[in-house]
Amino acid sequence: MKLVLDRIAHRVGAEPYLHPLDLALHPGALTVLLGATRAGKTTLLRIMAGLDAPTRGRVLVDDVDVTGRPVRERDIAMVYQQFINYPSLTVADNIAAPLRRRSVRLPDREIEVRVREIATRLRIDGLLDRLPAQLSGGQQQRVALARALAKDAPLVLLDEPLVNLDYKLREELRDALTRLFATGSSTVVYATTDPTEALLLGGYTAVMDEGALLQYGPTAEVFHRPASVRVARAFSDPPMNLLPARMASGTLQLPGDVRWPVPMAGADMHVASTSGDLSSCTLGIRASALRLTSRVGDVTVRGTVALADIAGSDTFVHVHTAMGPLIAQLPGVHDFALGAPIALHVDPTRALLFDSAGLLHYAPATRAQ
Amino acid sequence: MARIELDLAHAYGPNPQHDRDYALRPLRATFDDGGAYALLGPSGCGKTTMLNLMSGLLAPSQGTVRFDGVDVTARTPQQRNIAQVFQFPVVYDTMTVAGNLAFPSRNRGVDARVIRERVGRIAELLELNGLLDTRASGLSADAKQRISLGRGLVRDDVSAVLFDEPLTVIDPHLKWQLRRTLKEIHAELKLTLIYVTHDQVEALTFADQVVVMMQGGIVQVGSASALYERPAHPFVGYFIGSPGMNFLSAANVNGTLTVEGVYVAAAPPQSGAFVIGVRPEYVTLCASDAPGALPARVTRVQDLGAYVLLTATIGHSDQGSAIIRARIPGDLPAPSQGEAVWICVLGPHSCVYTTAQLGELEGYV
């Protein structure tokens, strides 16, 4: 299904919820709506669904204007962050409910086959006779997802569906979902606040911030080449280290009197702009670009450890430095005492530079694949 | 402060017969004086039950709780002199922030001057000093939870301070600062702290010793790096790390090692059938003639910025038997989807488990 939002804007009272934006979703693909809480993701989803009519602009489905057409006249599926099921219906009846609606009424045998198939793919086929209250949170959300996906709607909208689950359940269910979406039969929009989740889901990403759509494109491209400081800030976890810088005689001056060599444009550089004003620019260093081991040409930053957050496979080290607070992402488990001295090394060609207007000047080229 | 020893079991229903009747299966555990511990596990693993048994909110259906060798099983929380912080903020609405912080000490008749001094110190550590004269009821959930934490930490003579998922209501951006605060508090006040959570980040960051629990039992006690490098049970490998550990069936066939049915040129670590566990971080791409190389086909490539996550099936047919994940560092080239590759899973970081242990994990997942 082709969904186009044409100059959509939404305000409630005097407060703008969405600034005017255009968005043409890639048909049959997964689009991640990424942004912090209150960035406007839910408002946009509700407009896509037809639960709300935008104050301005048009919603086009397959080139037909459907603005203001109520949600029950559109063929969509929606999943919320709360686990919403019919409490008095069994799992099987919950999943079958949208298939039994008068407008789509399928033969009972076919409904049974469809229910069993989707339940198997979401691994709840052993629970079909239970009531939602007898299930764990993860199982309840699987049922809600199965109900949304059973009717094979051309547009599937998911509003932070995994946010209320423990991280292990989240990992498993996310895997199951991406496999289901990979068939390409539906256009899927998935709202999340978690940049890592966007990367795991892949597809396309639309980055939102304070009611504005900042950038839309293939997920990896948006991540590696954020168009602006705002996108970089919204689409990085741990947050990208953003340092105020000043261009002076071919090198960048960073806080704490650190000199940062500006790399030559080359095959390993993606140059977004050659013109921008660099008098008060912003240098972006990814947490994963900082290392404990030094290599030739590195810039070295010394500081003290504020906290080592151990996240299983990675350790996020918060460091106080003369340049300001930095976060480094180190693979594996590293235990640092609070206040311990630390030296971090970074290859200057792996940094991003944003000009005085906050727009991308250059970024490292993405890996060879 | 006290050294806490548990030798007990607990069932909520009468006459427990099977393992599944127990919220906590018979176990022994020791928590040393002044240590920072975390009880980590999924919901329903018994970690909150264990906490409530220590605080005395719950009496064990069998066994004893000892503080410094003294049996306190029959004692109330007051008598045990325990402080506990709950998942959702508990504040006394009609009191000021200072009144809230002073409440536990006032109830025990501590000298007013001592209370004031201690409240001031705790408020400073928790960044509540600007709010001391404010009424507690109108504050944000975050501030309220810091008040709850403060009430738990205000008495310096407590046997232990117990935390039950205390950061649940805290805004994600503020969590790391509170984790730091808790670590600072532990370093400064030298209290015995026991922290219950289902979040690996909180447990591994906060605690010197993490107690990993599953289905009412303890599966491993150890430091963050021990749990990461040497999981004693497949469950620990699965639960800690994102994504969790890969498990491959292996066997010693007449002195030759097979992994997922593929003969590999390496010495088998033991006889019979067993399981090899290897973290995605330690799975490497290698040449076809490297020792222990396994043929695999890449089914999925996810670019996560810092690294590439590969999903592959072992064996060169499309119907590969086992799925394996590998984390390829960001500065190394990564294969593309559908490509045939060779991978190495054997090395100093690979772990060996029994098939029965893996069965317990699959019963859980």
Next chain:
Amino acid sequence: MKPVNQKAWWLVLPVVLCVAFSAVLPLMTVVNYSVQDIISPERRVFVGTEWFAAVLRDADLHAALARQAIFSLCVLLVEVPLGIALALAMPAAGWRSSAVLVLVAMSLLIPWNVVGTIWQIFGRTDIGLLGSTLVRFGVDYNYAGNATDAWFTVLLMDVWHWTPLVALLCFAGLRAIPDAYYQAARIDGASKFAVFRFIQLPKLRDVLMLAVLLRFMDSFMIYTEPFVLTGGGPGNATTFLSQYLTQKAVGQFDLGPAAAFSLMYFLLILLLCFVLYQWMQRVGHDHPAEPLAHD
């Protein structure tokens, strides 16, 4: 957001009509009566605010109003603390809880006039349990003849009849307090009184507000029970506002003053409820917390 269609209004229509016929039209009739002198069904004279002025000067009404105010105040002062105490004493769970709930709720199921009749008999000195017991112990009790006795009997009857309502509301309020609060209090070493003062009472605030408003409105409009029990006597000792009004409207058929009085009665209750509500809203919020900078 624009409504999808206007069909919903048709569903509201029956309610609008019912309210119009049952409340708005009668009220308008009362307003109509209050500004006219109805000499006979055909002859009526517009008298403006004359009836209102007359009612305000009526000494009997002043006495009834004072009696009413003291009665309502006593009802609140007795029933609210008693209701809270009862709720605190009720078992929280199990079959005992259900049994006690049914017992407590019993008096609420009895119709008003039956309550009056029960107490009429209960208080009799010859055959009534209360009356005869008091007399046997040498108390000179006679609710039909002694004004004080009559007044206390009416109050006692109201307490017996309505305290369970306060108790049930408080019971529900107490059950809604999360267990963590009690656990935290145990760990903080709080005494039973401290638990009541710092947890239960603040958490019951909203429920208590409801209970006070309900009991105030109901007691301020009390009619049936004293009417059946004492008929407003002896003398005027238990003639409360609504009974005085009825005497005027039905007994003396002074429709004009009765209508004017009704309107003022209505507005008075509205005003007192508003004042009470505003005051209670402020109790427990006398130092509004300052908004946090980082919120």
